[in-house]
Amino acid sequence: DTHDPTSLRTPIVAVLGHVDHGKTSLLDKIRGSAVIEGEAGAITQHIGATAVPLDVVSSIAGELVDPDDFDLPGLLFIDTPGHHSFTTLRSRGGALADIAILVVDVNDGFQPQTLEALDILRRSETPFIVAANKIDTVPGWNENENSPINDTYESQSDRVTSRLDEKLYEIIGNLSDEGFSADLYWRVQNFQRNVGVVPVSAMTGEGVPDLLAVMMGLSQRYMKEEMEIDVAGPGVGTVLEVKEEKGFGKTIDIVLYDGTIRADDTIVVGGQNDPIVTEVRALLQPRPLAEIRTESRFEKVDEVSAAAGIKVAAPELGDAMAGAPVRVVRDRDLDDVIDEVEAE
Numbered sequence: 001d002t003h004d005p006t007s008l009r010t011p012i013v014a015v016l017g018h019v020d021h022g023k024t025s026l027l028d029k030i031r032g033s034a035v036i037e038g039e040a041g042a043i044t045q046h047i048g049a050t051a052v053p054l055d056v057v058s059s060i061a062g063e064l065v066d067p068d069d070f071d072l073p074g075l076l077f078i079d080t081p082g083h084h085s086f087t088t089l090r091s092r093g094g095a096l097a098d099i100a101i102l103v104v105d106v107n108d109g110f111q112p113q114t115l116e117a118l119d120i121l122r123r124s125e126t127p128f129i130v131a132a133n134k135i136d137t138v139p140g141w142n143e144n145e146n147s148p149i150n151d152t153y154e155s156q157s158d159r160v161t162s163r164l165d166e167k168l169y170e171i172i173g174n175l176s177d178e179g180f181s182a183d184l185y186w187r188v189q190n191f192q193r194n195v196g197v198v199p200v201s202a203m204t205g206e207g208v209p210d211l212l213a214v215m216m217g218l219s220q221r222y223m224k225e226e227m228e229i230d231v232a233g234p235g236v237g238t239v240l241e242v243k244e245e246k247g248f249g250k251t252i253d254i255v256l257y258d259g260t261i262r263a264d265d266t267i268v269v270g271g272q273n274d275p276i277v278t279e280v281r282a283l284l285q286p287r288p289l290a291e292i293r294t295e296s297r298f299e300k301v302d303e304v305s306a307a308a309g310i311k312v313a314a315p316e317l318g319d320a321m322a323g324a325p326v327r328v329v330r331d332r333d334l335d336d337v338i339d340e341v342e343a344e
C-alpha cells in the first residue's frame with residue numbers, strides 16, 4: 001500500500017431512523033457507555049458525534065475486522081434525533097454523512113421518519129446499510145451477547161429464525177417499494193447497487209460485529225478515494241451546537257469534515273446576521289469514544305484534523321448558529337472566506 005495513511009480522513013457515518021428505533025442505544029453499545037441515560041425524556045434532541053478508532057472497531061468486530069486490512073483511521077458516528085419535530089437536524093446529519101446506517105426496529109418496521117430518512121439519503125446519494133434492530137425481542141430469542149449474527153442464528157430454534165426472517169423480508173420489501181434493491185447483507189455482492197440489511201440488537205450487541213465490519217468494508221472499498229484529503233489544508237466544518245462552557249463563554253461544537261483546525265487559527269463562522277470573524281482561543285477534544293453532546297472532560301489540543309467532532313472556544317460566538325458553516329482562514333484571503341461562508 002503506497003498511500004500515506006495520514007492523508008485519509010475518517011469517514012462520517014450518520015445514524016438515522018424513526019424515533020425510539022435504537023440509534024443512540026446502538027452507539028452506546030459501540031461506545032461502551034450509556035449516553036441514552038442522560039437524555040431528557042429519553043429522546044435525542046441534538047446531533048451528536050463520536051469518534052471510534054479502528055482498533056476499537058476491530059476489538060468489537062473480532063475476527064470480522066482485521067485492522068491490517070484497513071488504512072482508514074476509524075469511523076466518526078453522527079447520532080441524529082428520530083422525533084418528527086427534528087427534520088432540520090436529520091437533514092443536517094444526512095448532509096454531513098459519507099455513509100449512513102438506517103436503523104429500523106424489526107417489530108415496528110417502516111415508520112414515517114424511516115421514510116423521511118430514506119428520502120434524505122436518496123437525495124444526497126449517500127450509500128447506506130440498514131440495521132434491523134431489536135432482534136432480541138423476537139419471542140423465544142436465545143441471547144448470545146456481542147455475538148456475530150451467524151453464530152447467534154445457529155443457536156436459535158427454527159421457529160425463532162423463521163419469525164425473524166419474516167420481519168427482515170418485510171423490511172427488504174419496504175426498501176424495494178421505495179426503489180432500493182436490498183437483501184440480507186451476507187447475500188450482497190455489490191453494496192453500491194444493493195442495500196445490505198444487518199440484523200442487530202443494540203441491547204445484547206448481537207450483530208454489532210457484523211455492522212461494524214460492513215461499515216468498515218464499505219468505507220474502505222467504495223469511499224477511499226473520497227477520503228483522500230489534504231489534511232493539512234484549512235479546516236471546514238459545520239456547527240452542531242452553540243454552548244456556554246465554564247471558563248470559555250460561548251463555544252461551538254463542530255464537525256470538521258475537511259482539513260485541519262489549529263489553536264491559533266482565524267475562523268469565519270456563520271452568524272445570525274453577518275459572518276463572525278474570530279480567533280480560536282482553545283480547541284477542546286472529547287476523549288475517544290466520548291459523545292461530544294455529553295462529554296465533560298475535554299482535552300485541550302493544538303490541532304485537529306478531519307473528520308472530528310471538536311469544541312471550539314473563541315470570542316464573539318454569541319451570534320453563532322447551529323447548522324452554520326465554519327471555515328479556517330489560514331493563508332487564504334479573508335474576504336474570500338467570508339464570501340464562502342455567506343454563500344453556504
Ligand code: GTP
Nearest residue numbers: 019020021022023024025043044082134201202203
Ligand atoms: P431517538 O433518538 O429519540 O430518535 O431514539 P433512538 O432511535 O436513539 O432510540 P433509543 O436508543 O433511545 O432507544 C429507544 C428505546 O428502545 C430504549 O428504551 C432502548 O432501551 C430500547 N432499545 C434500543 N435498542 C434495543 C434493542 O436492540 N433491543 C431492545 N430490547 N430494546 C432496545
Ligand code: MG
Nearest residue numbers: 023024043044
Ligand atoms: Mg437517540
